Amino acid sequence: MSVSMPSFLNCISDDDFAHYEVDDYQKCVAKWCSGCGDFGALNATKRLLAKEQLQPENTVFVSGIGCSSRFPHYVNSYGFHGIHGRALPIATGVKLTRPELDVFVVMGDGDCCSIGTAHWIHAIRYNMDMTVLLLDNNIYGLTKKQTSPTTPIGFSTNTMPRGSYLPPLNPLTATLGVSNASFVAQTADWIPAHMYATLQAAYEHKGFSFVRILQRCPKFTPDVFTDAVKNPDNNELLVHENGIDAPGLEKLFKNRIIHDPKDLDGGRHYAEVENRVRLGLFYRNGELPCYEDTREVVSVTAAEKIQKINTEFDRYAV
């Protein structure tokens, strides 16, 4: 998502604007389980909002249904807690008609990659300027432990008690397969600095910024990310001068791949799962037009409209 204020305005004194602290973006106490990775995502997001000094009244968070989709209730901004799988159409309606608003979309893995698949794939195509958080805990949290598309094969759930049947869907390669994909990144709730930097880059990107956040669900998938959480060596960072810059991670995270986010083939290649969790920016293309710009409307007065309709009627006149 683009920075809403052009940079030449930076010289204007801050006094002209209300100033928001991180906590000003908190609406009410978040009610996730203790240890839930959604807290981290919420915190990183609030930090971003404060950093960018987004006006709460001009910021909209849209979500579907799921634990993660409670997100908008906890942010001091406008919010739309929609229906399961349909956050993106709602967000599209908002952005298309009010492009000046900053739009964030928060979805769970079931929400986005199962019931919401069609909207996800097509939203990538529309490439509207919005920041999209996929909170991927590899499970249906809210409905209490059913297999989601990203659940590991063999993992036992309430709907697949003898182990999930399919290899997990890879949201990164799927996104990268869609024409017009413009920003695809992955981060993890256990590396707050990386998560914050990723959200920052996503926000700065003009276009559909898709961020998959690997999110711990201590309740139902306590172990799926344990290897990566416990041992930094099981993480692998994609780095590049044009990539995501999260200073201070070099020491802890030794496994690094230099990958230019311009390289789509490479991005697709690295997005394939291997033995480590790969975090970073897989692809970015800031040149692709945004649908809301393509569809920008002219402003017409009521009087002009009446006149136009009358001209229209002339075509139909008896």
Place this chain on the structure above:
Amino acid sequence: MSVSMPSFLNCISDDDFAHYEVDDYQKCVAKWCSGCGDFGALNATKRLLAKEQLQPENTVFVSGIGCSSRFPHYVNSYGFHGIHGRALPIATGVKLTRPELDVFVVMGDGDCCSIGTAHWIHAIRYNMDMTVLLLDNNIYGLTKKQTSPTTPIGFSTNTMPRGSYLPPLNPLTATLGVSNASFVAQTADWIPAHMYATLQAAYEHKGFSFVRILQRCPKFTPDVFTDAVKNPDNNELLVHENGIDAPGLEKLFKNRIIHDPKDLDGGRHYAEVENRVRLGLFYRNGELPCYEDTREVVSVTAAEKIQKINTEFDRYAV
């Protein structure tokens, strides 16, 4: 799709089976516009059915709604002309419960890639053994010329009279982005030999064989494929010893890329649109398990079931 008869049966005399000619697979006269590419696909399919001597009663064609989805009405087999966008769920129900049936799925570009997107993406994951024809005419035919996801940008339609807004969705890269994709090919109605060979390879593949057929719609998109139709040099064939073998095309089609269908990165790369129409096999992996096999059921007699339910009741006994 796998050959249904094990090869050792080849030695059994043909007399034991009813023999079907190509025309035996025709049910009633197809009612497409003259020059419609769907005719070619129907013909190639009937040839395949005859070649494989598929039993009409053990073969099922499933479709959605659209010009192309009329297909099952014209094939002498069981058929299910479903609802718009939902051919794949219906086909899944058939194959999952009756894996011995040969299942073909026919969809239009609107049917599969717009309203049917979620089912398409997930059917790829399921990797059921079925042959899937995407008849892609870059337009909504049946409803008379509205933009489809594959309509070229700028192309004028009834819903986008000043030109379609978005670059077209690439069904090949999208399919290749989905984990578990096992067979992805493209062919064109104007090269019948290639189309037939592709369908043949698709049928032989055990798994979800996705074939995008570039299909001419003289009614609404008469020119979208003209370059490739008129000049063989505007076509480019992917060839390889493990690829699709359509003998006799060498002379006419000079542009050839050697691509091993095992190579996923390469397949994704070549599937990106460039200045020529690329036909052939982008990816094949015959090793991936099929969902209907994973879910294979045991056979249990009624008496055994009664006994089991009674054991179950014991758990709930007061």
Place this chain on the structure above:
Amino acid sequence: MTSSAPALAKGEAKSELNDSLDTGAKKVFCVPEHTVEIIANSGEGAQKCGQIFGSVSAKMGNGVWTVEIIPAEIEPPPRHVTSTSGNLIRFGTEQITNWGDRTKLAVAFNEQVLLSRHRLDSLDDECIILVEDMWENHDDENIRKEWATAMEEMSSANYRIVKVPIEEESLKIVDNPHHGKNMFALGMLAEVYQRDLDLIKKQIANIFRRKPAKVTELNIALVELGIQWARENLDFQFDVPAKVHEEARVVMNGNQATALGAIAAGMEFCAMYPITPATSVSHELCDIIESYGGMVHQAEDEIAAAGVAIGASYAGKVALTVTSGPGMALKTEFMALAVMTEMPLVLVDVQRGGPSTGLPTKVEQSDLLAALYGQHGDAPRVVMAPATIEDCFQSMITARRIAETFRTLVIVLTDANLATGVQQFPRPQLDERWQEAPLDLSAVPEGTLPYDWDHSTGLSRRIIPGQANGQYTVTGLAHDEFSKVSYEPESNELGCNMRSRKLAVFQSTLKPPTVVGDEEGDLLIVGWGSTRGAIEEAVGRARADKLKVSSCHLTFMSPLEPGLKEIFSRFKRVMTVEINYSDRLGDPYITAENRRLGQMCWLLRAHTLVDIDCWTRVPGQPLRPGDIHNAIVSHLENGAAS
């Protein structure tokens, strides 16, 4: 076949016509109205011919109703009974409100398309038929046989068949035998009905304005050839007197009226997914809405279309979504969200034949109960149905007003009959206030509640993003005034209450429907939607026969207009007439107890507890006044018997 033929004076006029055709004497018949159709293979331009004829007749001052005749396939095989494409034009001295009964004069480009109309029982028993003669003695033996068999089959009717060398004549001017015949046919019709040639020329020039001038010239030459041929070879003419209209009038079909209505209502945003017969509303909108600063978004499916529209409404726009039955089915869940979140939304359902994919191009009125009750949970919404083309326009203005005032979902039920039917009506007066944006972005007072329900009316103030101090989170979960998720019994009861109360408040603003005919009598026919014209015409005929019948047409189905029970009580019997399914008494297993009734009938029984009967049909066609008339007569006869 029916013998009612209001277009011709009864008895003598008909035989006079027959005489004149038989004797060769040229004769002009003055009739108050006539129904003409032109039919051909699709692609032969019959539609264009019919449209010009209809529009010229309207401009001359005739009342006109035009119906498209559309084949099932995009390009069906030529010379086939499934291929018929064309136009039916009913026109008369007075306002014409429906397609009427059967066709009095047909122009057919081959005998197969004619046969299809015969089989559909579309032609008056005494219909005059101008049919292309080239097939009778065609080189192809099969074709000769087909001709003979078709003529044999049609000989059961008393058609006056006139063979016309349409193609042979046209080839005098054009090279391609598939082109030009339609203009020759138009010429014949122009001569038979004495249409204004200048108007025809202007219309043709307008149609081909983007083509070389030569094209217009050629077409006009063909028309003139047709006129000449008819003058020389036909010995009859019809005079359908026209009226001079003081007020300005426009002529269009229902989908065009709906689209223009949406624009006039200030609707800035339409999200849709193509579906017949609704798509052409969007086509019209797509064509022009951008120049009004608005937008049509074609979504990936109907679910998304509904969601995008709701998103746009949330963002403060006047949002519309247009669809047909199967599409509305997919929007079911989002419609409930609109109700629960009190998001203003207008949904137009252009009804077609159902269930399932059903009859995509054909008319039915069977989405009423789905529109009323499709959602799980209690989801009150407004449902209304325009009855005329003009209503299609006006209902969009009304729908927007209701949606915004009551923060509610408004479903507008039109149908395939209105969608493609063409009629003229007084040019609407526009109002600039209709164009006002729902809200501006000014800050709201701190502490303003997103659902500050007035506990008596259920109404509340709408807040949109951009309004400072208004930040809140919409949710489809049960919620309180703060829009906070709440599972408390009281708060759920209150929410349900407030959403429902709005309907009662809206209902209190409505007037009872008017009764057409006497205020009391033996039978009241109740209708809704596109059947109005046919019903009122049928009731008019019955009243002319001195039957004590009146009719009453409903616009609102949710909430229902007031006073219905009182109105019904003044009639001995009440019967709805609808284009939807009902079981028929007398059929096997059907009893008064288990009989499934017409949808409006069912609704009104629950509402009024009056023992309302219904006469419904699902032929995939509009109802004919003659058939309704018969139903009225036989209902009254049964009544007398019982």
Place this chain on the structure above:
Amino acid sequence: MTSSAPALAKGEAKSELNDSLDTGAKKVFCVPEHTVEIIANSGEGAQKCGQIFGSVSAKMGNGVWTVEIIPAEIEPPPRHVTSTSGNLIRFGTEQITNWGDRTKLAVAFNEQVLLSRHRLDSLDDECIILVEDMWENHDDENIRKEWATAMEEMSSANYRIVKVPIEEESLKIVDNPHHGKNMFALGMLAEVYQRDLDLIKKQIANIFRRKPAKVTELNIALVELGIQWARENLDFQFDVPAKVHEEARVVMNGNQATALGAIAAGMEFCAMYPITPATSVSHELCDIIESYGGMVHQAEDEIAAAGVAIGASYAGKVALTVTSGPGMALKTEFMALAVMTEMPLVLVDVQRGGPSTGLPTKVEQSDLLAALYGQHGDAPRVVMAPATIEDCFQSMITARRIAETFRTLVIVLTDANLATGVQQFPRPQLDERWQEAPLDLSAVPEGTLPYDWDHSTGLSRRIIPGQANGQYTVTGLAHDEFSKVSYEPESNELGCNMRSRKLAVFQSTLKPPTVVGDEEGDLLIVGWGSTRGAIEEAVGRARADKLKVSSCHLTFMSPLEPGLKEIFSRFKRVMTVEINYSDRLGDPYITAENRRLGQMCWLLRAHTLVDIDCWTRVPGQPLRPGDIHNAIVSHLENGAAS
């Protein structure tokens, strides 16, 4: 707060109880039934305690009804009014059919969860409360304050509050203060109600059978500690006599019964998408169906689930799909396809609160009209509703039979009350024939039609892939007997006719519902679904007061059972009792004319033309017999007044 307290003998028993508590004299009260609840933070095992208590009581021969108390969040904050998790157990000498009125004895692990129940009006005014005492003098000042405020708020009721050192005692045996308290509580309850210790031990051993034996021992030790504490410190006991039951019985909740019913009915295939409160049906099925050669397919969404089920049915399987309101909304289009193609399909809708996402875990009966009318076009189907847990089991057998005999969609409406309510019932007798496959794969005679409708009944033979000579193509378009797409008026009328006729034929096989109570009287209460127990109990109480009230419970909503009008005519007034929304007369703007009524009420008015009233509530809770009783009394009083 209500004063009706059937569990205790009126007047003296209560004061006796109060006396005994006040004086310290140990006393045993013999009562025909009692309602007990145990509540805690989620995660403290209150549910397990309640389940064991309920199941042991059932095994001892008591009638039992158990209700889950579930918080809204997965892991809500501890000590909070939104966090309450636990179980309510109503048990008695006779069969218990519903959750009853208010709780007589509660065990609470903190005062906040107790407060939440107080606010929900769940506790009897004289409720005995055993509450953890550690919070009163807690180190944390805030907690002390919270305790005091809560106690202050609850002092409006006459609760008998007994403070218990639950945690302190438990820590004598376990280290972790969060574990073990539930078993201590179970011990207290075992002593108060004299539950069979051996049964408790067996139950515990069974639950922890996969854990080390030590765990079982610890838990039993805790129970014994609880027993001992209660023996020493509580001066009252209740005796709820049990009965010896001859027949074998099972105890389970409605979703378990539905799942087992599906298996017993021979359903081999279930396609679903998770949704509360339906998902646990699938959980049960997923656990066991594979060992029956069947399968559950979790689809990508509800649309796909419906489509996969239809595909399986087409392929010849007995197919099921299970969902709740928002999921059914998404299946709308496919449901119409099932009707149009006459594909046998059973859809279970476990109703929750609506509209939209609504109240996901709470009960409502508001999907009736959507189940009946959700589809565009005319889409007749069978709709039925089980009323008890046992019915949930049996209705699956019936539903399959109807679906296959009539080639139709059958919707089974259960709800969140049945879903999670636990009750015992006679162990069902199974029938091997239920397991038969619908069809074998033998060839059909050449020329067999896919819709060889018997024109009198609408019934036809089903053909499935694999049957030689049967090849045909199913379509959702209007079609003829050959399943060929057809737009002819006659063929559309015929298809509509045949699909509808089947309902009439099915209806002719049904019997009128039974009236519970006298066959005539002043008031008939009509109900459907899970409210049966509460309604019949309320009516029983009213009859005990000599009111002339009867009740009648409907199983089929489409088609409706015969004889309703006749039954209703024998009562002065008829009123439905439903858990869905209706406007209340007397509220602003609500008139008799615009009042929106309960869903069954509306249906029955249209069906019988009887002026039926309704008493409905949407509290997100089951109805209480006491409240229904009050409604009956006041309805009759109003009747007398008017």
